Amino acid sequence: MSDLRRRGPAPPEARARPVVAERDRSAAGRLGAAWQAVTVLGRFVIGVVIAGVGAGLAFGWVEGWFVSLLGALVLATAVPFLLGSRAYRATIALSRAHVVAGGEAGLEVHVENTARRAQSPAVAELPVGPALHELAVPRLRPRERVDLPAAVPAPKRGVIAVGPLTLVRRDPLGMFARGVTWPERHVVHVHPVTVGLPPNSAGMVRDLEGRASRRLSDADLSFHAVREYAPGDAVRSIHWKSTAKTGTLMVRQFEESQTARTAVLFDAVRAEYASGAEFELAVSAAASLSVHAVREGRERFVASAWARDRARPRVDGLHELPSREPVGLLDAWAELDPVEDGPRFEVLARRLADSRRRLSVVVVVTGSEPGLARLSRAAVGFAPDDALLSVKQQFVSD
Numbered sequence: 001m002s003d004l005r006r007r008g009p010a011p012p013e014a015r016a017r018p019v020v021a022e023r024d025r026s027a028a029g030r031l032g033a034a035w036q037a038v039t040v041l042g043r044f045v046i047g048v049v050i051a052g053v054g055a056g057l058a059f060g061w062v063e064g065w066f067v068s069l070l071g072a073l074v075l076a077t078a079v080p081f082l083l084g085s086r087a088y089r090a091t092i093a094l095s096r097a098h099v100v101a102g103g104e105a106g107l108e109v110h111v112e113n114t115a116r117r118a119q120s121p122a123v124a125e126l127p128v129g130p131a132l133h134e135l136a137v138p139r140l141r142p143r144e145r146v147d148l149p150a151a152v153p154a155p156k157r158g159v160i161a162v163g164p165l166t167l168v169r170r171d172p173l174g175m176f177a178r179g180v181t182w183p184e185r186h187v188v189h190v191h192p193v194t195v196g197l198p199p200n201s202a203g204m205v206r207d208l209e210g211r212a213s214r215r216l217s218d219a220d221l222s223f224h225a226v227r228e229y230a231p232g233d234a235v236r237s238i239h240w241k242s243t244a245k246t247g248t249l250m251v252r253q254f255e256e257s258q259t260a261r262t263a264v265l266f267d268a269v270r271a272e273y274a275s276g277a278e279f280e281l282a283v284s285a286a287a288s289l290s291v292h293a294v295r296e297g298r299e300r301f302v303a304s305a306w307a308r309d310r311a312r313p314r315v316d317g318l319h320e321l322p323s324r325e326p327v328g329l330l331d332a333w334a335e336l337d338p339v340e341d342g343p344r345f346e347v348l349a350r351r352l353a354d355s356r357r358r359l360s361v362v363v364v365v366t367g368s369e370p371g372l373a374r375l376s377r378a379a380v381g382f383a384p385d386d387a388l389l390s391v392k393q394q395f396v397s398d
Contacts, residue, residue: 028087037082042175045071078171086180087115090124090165093153098189098327105152105188109165112272113140122169125179128152129160137167154190157280159335191330193282194288226250238300262293263362265318265352267302267345270338279338286365287333291326301357302329304336318355319349345370346378352383 038046052068088111095106109126113119114355124135128150135148152160163185170177226242229249242250257273265288273279277380293300303318321332345366364378 031194037176037178039170039177041173042075042078045075045175048123050073074173075175078173078175081120081171082169082176083120084177086178087111088119088167088180089114090167090182092163092165092184092186094162094186094188097187098191098331099152099154100191101154101157101193103154103190107150107152107156107162107186109135109148109150110142110145111137111148111167112145113142116142118142120169122167125168126150126163126168128162129347131259152188154188156190157192157283157334158190158286160188160190162188189331189334192284192287192333194284194291194330197288197292207383225253227253261299261301261357261359261361262283262289263301263303263352263357263359264290264293265345265348265362265364266302266336267366268304268336268339268365269342269344270340272345273338273370274369278367282365282367283333283336286363287330289363289365290321290323290329290333294323294326294329301352301359302332303352318351344374346374350381353383 003050020164029156048069049071051067051300052064052071055064059191088239090112091110093108094109095108097105099105111124119140121139122137124137126135129152133150135150137148138146140146152162154160164181164183166179166181168179177188185386193369227250229238229251233251237251239250239252264286266282266389273282290300290302300323304321322328345364349362349364359382362382366375
């Protein structure tokens with residue numbers, strides 16, 4: 001469900017290798033590289049110097065010469081701040097890759113001077129979501145390392161991208177800047193707020209034998225009756241006492257037990273919710289129910305019309321969220337965004353019913369906009385033995 005695919009951690013030497021373009025040793029290449037180090041303010045000052053020289057030559061203006069000389073002195077003063085190598089090794093260390101909405105994840109930026117000479121102070125620029133953290137790197141002696149702490153605030157559910165890290169050296173006036181970038185990136189999943197549910201809640205059966213239903217089966221624990229043998233029946237199902245009494249092969253028949261096969265169907269259409277806060281409340285409710293089913297070891301099917309590359313379509317129009325373990329499922333809920341257009345939840349419920357999945361509890365989570373008539377239509381397609389629970393969200397502000 002995420003455009004940011006998960007990968008294993010890169011080797012330390014790969015993470016520490018900066019991105020440096022291949023050097024162009026021609027004069028034009030060197031001039032272009034030098035021009036890239038000039039900021040907008042620096043280019044403005046260079047323009048003023050050129051204009052002052054032009055005014056002094058063309059019109060003999062003393063003021064023009066004075067302005068150009070002053071600008072040249074300022075530029076000459078700023079150049080020494082850029083001298084020195086950029087032989088650094090930098091890595092990012094996250095304390096947690098998963099955090100609950102409203103929390104915070106810590107991180108540290110490790111910067112080491114790998115040169116044989118001391119390095120001048122610099123600034124580490126680290127994008128954290130839409131924000132840019134600037135961390136001051138002090139003067140480092142040869143082989144000296146510094147750890148720069150920072151924080152990743154997580155006020156709301158979602159996915160926060162951390163990196164890449166850029167180490168920048170600039171002059172005090174900000175006219176020149178030289179930087180080197182490391183490709184290391186991290187992702188922090190901000191999980192929705194969930195609540196713990198009591199065991200066996202919402203009609204979900206957990207005991208070993210399950211609850212007998214009206215569906216008949218040839219192999220289960222709840223004995224129902226005997227019937228005549230039919231081609232294809234297993235020999236182990238033959239009831240020999242009844243066969244001896246009737247003179248005809250008879251086989252056992254059982255009532256199928258329901259073993260809490262749970263489906264959570266989430267309505268991701270934005271128009272079904274009165275506000276963004278109501279949508280987040282629905283995500284929290286659906287996540288709580290689905291994680292509860294995972295932790296109790298039930299067979300489950302968590303689906304939505306919304307999906308990204310990681311979700312695999314299992315039923316027509318529905319996409320299954322990964323639900324093997326709670327963390328992966330909560331990561332999927334963290335990545336979920338509302339969709340502006342999509343099939344209505346009663347259509348999705350019909351497709352789920354037509355898929356012939358053997359379900360005992362179906363939970364449909366939607367907003368406050370749909371009426372009771374639509375909720376009733378969503379329940380029509382399921383078998384009488386299936387328990388349908390509709391969670392209709394309504395956010396009430398204080």
